[in-house]
Amino acid sequence: MNRPRAVCMGILVVISFLLSGPAAARIVVDEAGRRVAVPDEPQRIVSLAPSVTEILFALGLGERVVGVTEFSNHPAEAASKPKVGSFVRLNAERILDLKPDLAVGTVDGNRLDLVRLLEDAGVAVYAVNPQSVDGMIRTVAGLGAACGVPARGDALSRDLRSRLSRVAERTRGSKRPRVFLQINTRPIMSVNRNTLHHDVIRLAGGENLTADHAIPYPRVSLEEILNRGPDVILISSMERGGAFEAARQAWFQWNTIPAVRTGRVHLIDSDLIDRASPRVIQGLEAMADLLHPRQEGPGERLNVEVRGDGER
Amino acid sequence: MEVEEIETIQSTEKARITTPGRVIMVTTGMCALLGAVMAGAMVMGTADLSLADILGSLTNHSGGADSAGLILFRIRLPRILLAAVAGFSLSLGGVVFQAILRNPLADPFILGVSSGAAFGAVIGIILGLGFSLGIPLAAFAGTLLTLGILMALGRRRMGTESATILLTGVIINAFFTALIMFFITTTTDSRLHSMLFWLYGDLAQTRYAHLAVCAPLVAVGGAVLFAFSRDLNLLTAGEEASRQLGVNVERTKIVCLVTVSLLVGLVVAFSGLIGFVGLIVPHLARMTFGADHRILIPAGALGGAVFLVAADTLARTVISPSELPVGVITAFLGAPFFLYLLKTRGSRWTRS
Amino acid sequence: MDAILTVEKAGYRYGDAWALKDVSLKAFSGELLGVLGPNGSGKSTLLRIMDGLIDPDEGGVRLYGGRLQDLSRAEVARTVAMVSQENHFQFSFSVMEVVLMGRFPHMRRLQFEEERDWIAARKALQATGALDLADRDIHALSGGERQRVLIARALAQEPEVLLLDEPTSFLDLRHKREIFRLAASLARDSGLGVVVVSHDLDQASQYCDRLIVLKEGRSVAEGPPRDVLTPGMIEAVFECPVRVDAHPDTGRPRVTMVP
Numbered sequence: 001m002n003r004p005r006a007v008c009m010g011i012l013v014v015i016s017f018l019l020s021g022p023a024a025a026r027i028v029v030d031e032a033g034r035r036v037a038v039p040d041e042p043q044r045i046v047s048l049a050p051s052v053t054e055i056l057f058a059l060g061l062g063e064r065v066v067g068v069t070e071f072s073n074h075p076a077e078a079a080s081k082p083k084v085g086s087f088v089r090l091n092a093e094r095i096l097d098l099k100p101d102l103a104v105g106t107v108d109g110n111r112l113d114l115v116r117l118l119e120d121a122g123v124a125v126y127a128v129n130p131q132s133v134d135g136m137i138r139t140v141a142g143l144g145a146a147c148g149v150p151a152r153g154d155a156l157s158r159d160l161r162s163r164l165s166r167v168a169e170r171t172r173g174s175k176r177p178r179v180f181l182q183i184n185t186r187p188i189m190s191v192n193r194n195t196l197h198h199d200v201i202r203l204a205g206g207e208n209l210t211a212d213h214a215i216p217y218p219r220v221s222l223e224e225i226l227n228r229g230p231d232v233i234l235i236s237s238m239e240r241g242g243a244f245e246a247a248r249q250a251w252f253q254w255n256t257i258p259a260v261r262t263g264r265v266h267l268i269d270s271d272l273i274d275r276a277s278p279r280v281i282q283g284l285e286a287m288a289d290l291l292h293p294r295q296e297g298p299g300e301r302l303n304v305e306v307r308g309d310g311e312r
Numbered sequence: 313m314e315v316e317e318i319e320t321i322q323s324t325e326k327a328r329i330t331t332p333g334r335v336i337m338v339t340t341g342m343c344a345l346l347g348a349v350m351a352g353a354m355v356m357g358t359a360d361l362s363l364a365d366i367l368g369s370l371t372n373h374s375g376g377a378d379s380a381g382l383i384l385f386r387i388r389l390p391r392i393l394l395a396a397v398a399g400f401s402l403s404l405g406g407v408v409f410q411a412i413l414r415n416p417l418a419d420p421f422i423l424g425v426s427s428g429a430a431f432g433a434v435i436g437i438i439l440g441l442g443f444s445l446g447i448p449l450a451a452f453a454g455t456l457l458t459l460g461i462l463m464a465l466g467r468r469r470m471g472t473e474s475a476t477i478l479l480t481g482v483i484i485n486a487f488f489t490a491l492i493m494f495f496i497t498t499t500t501d502s503r504l505h506s507m508l509f510w511l512y513g514d515l516a517q518t519r520y521a522h523l524a525v526c527a528p529l530v531a532v533g534g535a536v537l538f539a540f541s542r543d544l545n546l547l548t549a550g551e552e553a554s555r556q557l558g559v560n561v562e563r564t565k566i567v568c569l570v571t572v573s574l575l576v577g578l579v580v581a582f583s584g585l586i587g588f589v590g591l592i593v594p595h596l597a598r599m600t601f602g603a604d605h606r607i608l609i610p611a612g613a614l615g616g617a618v619f620l621v622a623a624d625t626l627a628r629t630v631i632s633p634s635e636l637p638v639g640v641i642t643a644f645l646g647a648p649f650f651l652y653l654l655k656t657r658g659s660r661w662t663r664s
Numbered sequence: 665m666d667a668i669l670t671v672e673k674a675g676y677r678y679g680d681a682w683a684l685k686d687v688s689l690k691a692f693s694g695e696l697l698g699v700l701g702p703n704g705s706g707k708s709t710l711l712r713i714m715d716g717l718i719d720p721d722e723g724g725v726r727l728y729g730g731r732l733q734d735l736s737r738a739e740v741a742r743t744v745a746m747v748s749q750e751n752h753f754q755f756s757f758s759v760m761e762v763v764l765m766g767r768f769p770h771m772r773r774l775q776f777e778e779e780r781d782w783i784a785a786r787k788a789l790q791a792t793g794a795l796d797l798a799d800r801d802i803h804a805l806s807g808g809e810r811q812r813v814l815i816a817r818a819l820a821q822e823p824e825v826l827l828l829d830e831p832t833s834f835l836d837l838r839h840k841r842e843i844f845r846l847a848a849s850l851a852r853d854s855g856l857g858v859v860v861v862s863h864d865l866d867q868a869s870q871y872c873d874r875l876i877v878l879k880e881g882r883s884v885a886e887g888p889p890r891d892v893l894t895p896g897m898i899e900a901v902f903e904c905p906v907r908v909d910a911h912p913d914t915g916r917p918r919v920t921m922v923p
Contacts, residue, residue: 184502186443187509187516218634222387226379227359256379332776414754546765548754557768558741603755
């Protein structure tokens with residue numbers, strides 16, 4: 001090769017290197033059906049939802065996460081990561097400031113214009129859309145593959161599925177108790193069939209009392225609850241504060257409800273059933289224990305409270 | 313002039329005259345209407361209670377808990393009663409404010425006292441106070457705070473210009489609304505729901521204890537305001553004229569303003585903000601019964617009770633089994649009606 | 665004859681400016697007194713002082729022998745009635761209801777109207793020729809009718825002094841004449857002391873028994889129209905050139921503007 005040609009080639013190589021971006025990439029299809037060019041091994045990942053944060057950490061990608069949303073409180077390491085705003089109000093500047101190579105968000109929550117903004121700035125945006133427990137497990141596998149750790153994704157999803165089938169085994173054949181899941185105290189609100197919570201109840205071997213309401217998170221009257229008479233009442237609490245304990249106590253005056261008569265009114269950590277993350281399996285297991293208790297001790301049930309860190 | 317002649321005069325003059333008889337008749341009639349609506353509301357709801365269920369629980373005094381009885385007397389009845397008391401109070405407030413502010417667009421929330429109550433409730437929700445005692449107290453504290461501000465800023469000019477006090481109210485409203493918006497945007501989920509539902513009115517989970525506090529005070533307040541009926545009549549006919557005739561304009565305005573604010577603040581503390589009742593029902597009552605406050609006050613107040621019981625019943629049943637906040641229903645009923653009023657009556661808020 | 669209402673050297677000040685200074689007059693029973701003057705001369709202020717709505721900064725007002733200030737508002741309202749210029753009814757009332765409002769000073773709180781109230785209201789309507797308007801809506805009246813109703817309301821107070829603040833300002837010719845005739849007859853036939861504030865020099869001249877002219881808060885002339893309405897006085901006070909001659913029918917001064 002003579003000199004000028006070599007120089008030309010060299011310049012071409014440099015130019016093509018500069019134009020091709022920081023690392024080699026693949027085209028994947030995300031859960032919104034979009035074709036996204038993700039880096040082979042994304043090193044700087046921003047999570048745009050607390051559930052996504054949990055999945056990323058569960059996949060062992062914690063160190064590569066450079067930004068999370070405000071309420072990404074689990075695991076503990078996530079809480080110390082830089083914040084990029086809250087789930088409903090993301091701060092685009094902050095995100096771009098962190099120079100991520102991949103951002104992972106949810107179809108439901110994150111706004112399209114933000115996604116476009118990030119993509120225009122050269123950040124690959126991968127959207128997940130877990131609508132059910134099964135959907136969450138598939139998301140785990142899919143996200144693992146997208147982030148270059150398919151083996152871990154597969155392993156984790158297999159593990160989650162086996163836990164799921166163990167619960168199914170345990171509850172198979174038992175009568176499904178009618179469950180009222182209270183997600184808000186005042187006003188009283190519950191969930192209909194188009195929610196993750198409903199799926200959790202179902203898989204835990206229960207029957208959602210308010211499945212037939214028209215809106216996903218309807219306001220429910222006490223009348224209806226009295227009339228339908230659930231066997232178990234679960235109160236989803238966001239904290240251990242006195243308010244939710246008081247809400248539990250408040251149920252005891254309605255003693256025509258089977259759940260109240262048998263003392264089956266329990267608190268359950270909302271983080272375990274609100275979020276489409278691997279911890280939902282933990283919530284599911286805990287709920288299954290509540291709905292189909294192993295032991296039959298009389299005084300035990302009244303004070304059972306399931307907390308997010310696994311304690312009872 | 314002979315007594316005979318007077319009677320002839322009275323009967324031949326077609327003018328509507330207020331007599332004690334007429335006041336009693338209208339009041340009794342409205343009470344009967346209220347009773348009927350309340351009875352209807354008792355039998356309507358998510359739980360389909362048959363007549364047999366109702367009779368059964370009415371006669372079941374053995375003390376054993378029965379679902380229908382609980383539904384009727386622990387859930388529906390207190391709620392219906394609070395709807396009546398709240399509607400009474402709000403409409404009464406609207407009637408009186410429209411008179412003392414000489415403004416047909418006035419409602420009991422116009423002076424901002426309610427936004428103070430809302431602010432108190434929002435703070436209470438954030439602090440995690442209980443809904444049976446803490447939140448109502450916080451809301452009422454908010455009422456007192458804004459009433460204090462209103463008195464301090466507007467009192468001196470109260471006797472002369474309604475415009476000044478209205479403006480003060482607008483500013484207070486804007487200020488507290490901004491504060492409330494701030495808290496709403498920075499709050500997490502469950503408390504947000506509580507706030508939003510409170511801001512649109514929430515009569516669910518009413519307890520008899522609340523009613524025991526509200527009802528007597530509302531009755532007393534109503535009596536006080538009724539005593540000012542003729543003063544209010546004269547006020548609407550012109551401040552200078554009423555002063556000449558002997559109305560103590562300043563005192564009347566202040567007493568009425570404070571009484572209405574306290575009444576409304578009390579009710580709002582338990583029920584949340586329910587709009588349109590205090591705006592629409594006074595006009596409806598005035599169109600039906602005339603502008604004499606001796607009839608308008610009882611008719612309007614009782615009319616408000618009827619309206620709110622009906623609206624709350626709709627809120628509980630229209631998308632059954634889910635519930636809507638009652639403020640949504642009153643707005644849906646109120647707004648189109650208000651537009652209709654504007655269209656047919658233009659700027660004359662008068663009985664034809 | 666004793667005056668019913670006596671104003672003694674009254675003065676009233678808005679801030680530093682004196683709206684009224686050193687004004688005295690007497691209102692007698694059976695007499696129509698006209699108060700004239702250009703805008704800002706203190707006419708309305710004078711009327712308000714006579715009604716006890718505002719307290720003079722200097723001097724005082726006597727109702728018969730006693731000081732007006734010592735009386736309660738209701739007591740004053742039972743003796744002195746005023747029809748002001750501003751009369752906006754926010755909501756609809758019937759004419760009868762409006763006239764019955766005049767009974768307020770005679771009634772206690774929570775009391776309903778009684779026979780004597782009906783009688784007073786009816787007499788008032790009769791005196792103003794408005795009896796047939798009794799069931800009409802106050803908003804559905806013509807200017808002249810409305811003014812008569814307002815005067816009826818004042819008469820329902822059963823006063824001894826009637827103060828009218830520019831009652832004909834917004835009325836057409838026919839109604840101006842009507843109101844002045846009414847005022848004059850009330851004075852003459854019912855024995856009231858009627859005081860009328862007016863811009864209308866001509867009408868005042870034809871109907872009033874006495875006139876008082878104010879300029880910049882001070883009284884500059886007082887007496888029967890014949891003595892008061894001279895071209896010199898009018899030009900000095902109203903700053904407008906006029907001719908004054910005798911009205912062919914009444915002999916009273918007839919004031920004509922020089923264009």
